[in-house]
Amino acid sequence: EIPDHYGLDDAEVKWRRARVLLDAQVRRVHELEDLLGVQQCEEEREHLRSELYSLYKATFEAFFLKGMNKAMETAEVRESAPAGARG
Numbered sequence: 001e002i003p004d005h006y007g008l009d010d011a012e013v014k015w016r017r018a019r020v021l022l023d024a025q026v027r028r029v030h031e032l033e034d035l036l037g038v039q040q041c042e043e044e045r046e047h048l049r050s051e052l053y054s055l056y057k058a059t060f061e062a063f064f065l066k067g068m069n070k071a072m073e074t075a076e077v078r079e080s081a082p083a084g085a086r087g
Helices: 011-036 042-080
Strands: none
Touching: 011 042
């Protein structure tokens, strides 16, 4: 089963934690991408790039959890629907 394979037994709890931060993280990603488009010294660029890559990982994981929770909710609804109502 997918949740077991990806270690998502507590995906709902993880998603609730992640979604609190997600909007701010996405905004920061855009800020960092803009800053990296402007001339910076190499040391500053490395610092910004490091933060950006960490945020890419965090936001990817959050969106993954969001999608997995949505898929699991959909599967639960289908499983609980009467046999004739399943599509």
